[in-house]
Amino acid sequence: MPLKTSHCNSCLFKTICDQTIGKEDFDDLYRSTTFQIFRKGEIILRQHMKMSNLVFLHTGIVKFCYNNYGKDIILTIDKAPTLLGLANYLNNNVNFFSIIAIEDCEGCMIDEDVFQRILTNNPSFALQALNSFTNMFRQSMQSFISLSYNQVQGRIANILVFLSKHIYESSIFHLPLTRKEIAQFAGCSTENVINTLRKFDHDGIIRINGKEIEILDEKGLQLVCRMG
Amino acid sequence: MPLKTSHCNSCLFKTICDQTIGKEDFDDLYRSTTFQIFRKGEIILRQHMKMSNLVFLHTGIVKFCYNNYGKDIILTIDKAPTLLGLANYLNNNVNFFSIIAIEDCEGCMIDEDVFQRILTNNPSFALQALNSFTNMFRQSMQSFISLSYNQVQGRIANILVFLSKHIYESSIFHLPLTRKEIAQFAGCSTENVINTLRKFDHDGIIRINGKEIEILDEKGLQLVCRMG
DNA sequence: GCAAAAACATGAAATATTCCATCTTTTTTG
DNA sequence: CAAAAAAGATGGAATATTTCATGTTTTTGC
Numbered sequence: 001m002p003l004k005t006s007h008c009n010s011c012l013f014k015t016i017c018d019q020t021i022g023k024e025d026f027d028d029l030y031r032s033t034t035f036q037i038f039r040k041g042e043i044i045l046r047q048h049m050k051m052s053n054l055v056f057l058h059t060g061i062v063k064f065c066y067n068n069y070g071k072d073i074i075l076t077i078d079k080a081p082t083l084l085g086l087a088n089y090l091n092n093n094v095n096f097f098s099i100i101a102i103e104d105c106e107g108c109m110i111d112e113d114v115f116q117r118i119l120t121n122n123p124s125f126a127l128q129a130l131n132s133f134t135n136m137f138r139q140s141m142q143s144f145i146s147l148s149y150n151q152v153q154g155r156i157a158n159i160l161v162f163l164s165k166h167i168y169e170s171s172i173f174h175l176p177l178t179r180k181e182i183a184q185f186a187g188c189s190t191e192n193v194i195n196t197l198r199k200f201d202h203d204g205i206i207r208i209n210g211k212e213i214e215i216l217d218e219k220g221l222q223l224v225c226r227m228g
Numbered sequence: 229m230p231l232k233t234s235h236c237n238s239c240l241f242k243t244i245c246d247q248t249i250g251k252e253d254f255d256d257l258y259r260s261t262t263f264q265i266f267r268k269g270e271i272i273l274r275q276h277m278k279m280s281n282l283v284f285l286h287t288g289i290v291k292f293c294y295n296n297y298g299k300d301i302i303l304t305i306d307k308a309p310t311l312l313g314l315a316n317y318l319n320n321n322v323n324f325f326s327i328i329a330i331e332d333c334e335g336c337m338i339d340e341d342v343f344q345r346i347l348t349n350n351p352s353f354a355l356q357a358l359n360s361f362t363n364m365f366r367q368s369m370q371s372f373i374s375l376s377y378n379q380v381q382g383r384i385a386n387i388l389v390f391l392s393k394h395i396y397e398s399s400i401f402h403l404p405l406t407r408k409e410i411a412q413f414a415g416c417s418t419e420n421v422i423n424t425l426r427k428f429d430h431d432g433i434i435r436i437n438g439k440e441i442e443i444l445d446e447k448g449l450q451l452v453c454r455m456g
Numbered sequence: 457g458c459a460a461a462a463a464c465a466t467g468a469a470a471t472a473t474t475c476c477a478t479c480t481t482t483t484t485t486g
Numbered sequence: 487c488a489a490a491a492a493a494g495a496t497g498g499a500a501t502a503t504t505t506c507a508t509g510t511t512t513t514t515g516c
Contacts, residue, residue, distance in 0.1 A: 066373060069454050073377050075369070090362040096369070120351045127348070130358060134318040137365055141303070141324070144372040145294060148415035149301050151502070178463060187376035189504055194465060210464095210512085226297050379472070406493065417474055422495060438482085438494095463512065473502070482493065 012081045013056040013108070020125040025118050032111035038101040045085055047098040053109045054085035060105025061167060061176055065184075066097045074185040076139055077176075079167050080105065086133050089115070102176045139166075146225070147187050154228030155186040156196045157221050160206065164215055172214040200224075240309045241284040241336070248353040253346050260339035266329040273313055275326040281337045282313040288333025289395065289404055293326045293412075302413040304367055305404075307395050308333065314361050317343070330404045367394075374453070375415050382456030383414040384424045385449050388434065392443055400442040428452075 008014060008030070017026045038044055044055055047067055057080040064075040075097055078084070088095040089112065119126050146158040159182060164171055183190045200206045205221050207214040215221055236242060236258070245254045266272050272283055275295055285308040292303040303325055306312070316323040317340065347354050374386040387410060392399055411418045428434045433449050435442040443449055
């Protein structure tokens with residue numbers, strides 16, 4: 001595995017581990033990992049499957065998908081660097097949702113048994129993991145609130161702000177999702193997404209050029225998040 | 229504190245602690261707790277406040293409330309016995325949401341510093357706490373999905389099933405919430421709640437008598453949860 | 457590069473939902 | 487206990503949203 005070795009010295013996960021677990025524990029973990037490339041659309045973790053891995057994502061963007069009686073919905077979106085599978089791991093190892101690459105990704109598969117042993121032996125590592133989980137929980141909660149108690153305009157505005165702030169950290173970005181996927185994220189019809197984006201464009205809040213989106217009036221968009 | 233002492237031998241929280249932390253740690257915890265009664269409507273933990281307590285709820289039912297720009301929404305409902313404040317504790321001690329008694333409650337306030345020390349020293353206790361947190365997360369996730377991707381009928385059906393299965397464990401129960409609160413839970417207007425409940429009654433799925441609700445056709449209700 | 461598929465787009469009809477006005481019933485409070 | 491307040495209920499108008507039908511553009515796979 002030449003790829004694995006070439007990355008390992010500068011790996012962020014290693015940096016975190018260096019601060020929280022001993023060299024021996026890390027070497028254990030290291031031996032258990034395998035480097036992996038996921039192509040756009042590939043399933044990294046599959047809903048309902050028993051899993052024996054966590055994945056530390058080095059590069060790329062993923063979506064958290066839940067299939068509800070045949071209907072796909074998107075719970076949230078996350079980007080590297082991040083540890084994937086923690087919520088599932090805590091759910092008796094049964095994947096509560098699927099995690100799917102929405103652009104090409106690189107990650108290291110971490111053996112679940114080794115992870116568990118380290119978690120149990122290193123409170124500070126466990127606390128770090130807990131913290132990461134809490135952040136995801138908070139993010140989900142925000143989506144939850146936006147989705148439940150806003151109308152479609154507000155939900156889509158929230159999604160745009162989320163993508164801009166948390167995923168791309170830029171006011172201009174290339175949409176990684178189709179209109180249909182945004183609809184699955186916003187919990188509305190595809191047509192409604194198209195019309196709403198177009199309306200935002202007409203109102204001068206954003207500028208659309210195919211999948212390229214630029215937020216022109218952030219204050220205006222924030223207003224729609226609250227009021228819409 | 230006579231009330232405190234009289235309960236402590238049979239306390240569930242003590243039973244859990246006995247399995248995961250040593251006597252010395254528990255005595256520490258014990259000395260830090262104070263017994264407290266919360267009347268219906270009282271705020272147990274207040275959103276945005278820095279808190280220095282967790283609460284182990286012995287009896288009663290509570291709602292998790294989030295105030296979003298002046299609009300109150302209900303995230304979920306929980307009943308004793310349960311540990312309250314874990315999500316907030318993990319969120320840098322800043323209360324992410326409020327927890328409010330919807331009927332009279334009894335609980336023990338647990339000092340946050342003592343809790344933290346025990347959490348750090350006892351991996352199995354931490355894992356237990358983590359597990360409790362995961363359950364709450366899963367519950368929130370279910371609400372989230374129901375709320376986002378169902379229409380009002382489905383959401384209200386889900387709420388009825390949730391109250392019946394997880395809170396009252398009976399097909400007949402006394403609604404602890406007003407129609408307005410159900411609306412805050414379901415993310416819709418009060419009128420819509422009233423009409424929908426009435427429709428369920430007309431359809432013979434439930435029977436309403438004021439705040440008394442009986443689920444007559446559970447299969448039918450489950451169907452509405454999925455399709456509605 | 458071309459054919460097929462998927463994504464994007466638009467408008468109109470059907471449906472769901474809220475908002476508002478008004479009334480009755482129940483609960484709270486002094 | 488009576489008055490006031492809150493909750494529950496109802497109907498209609500206004501608004502939001504979906505569904506469907508249809509056409510255009512872009513992407514995908516051989």
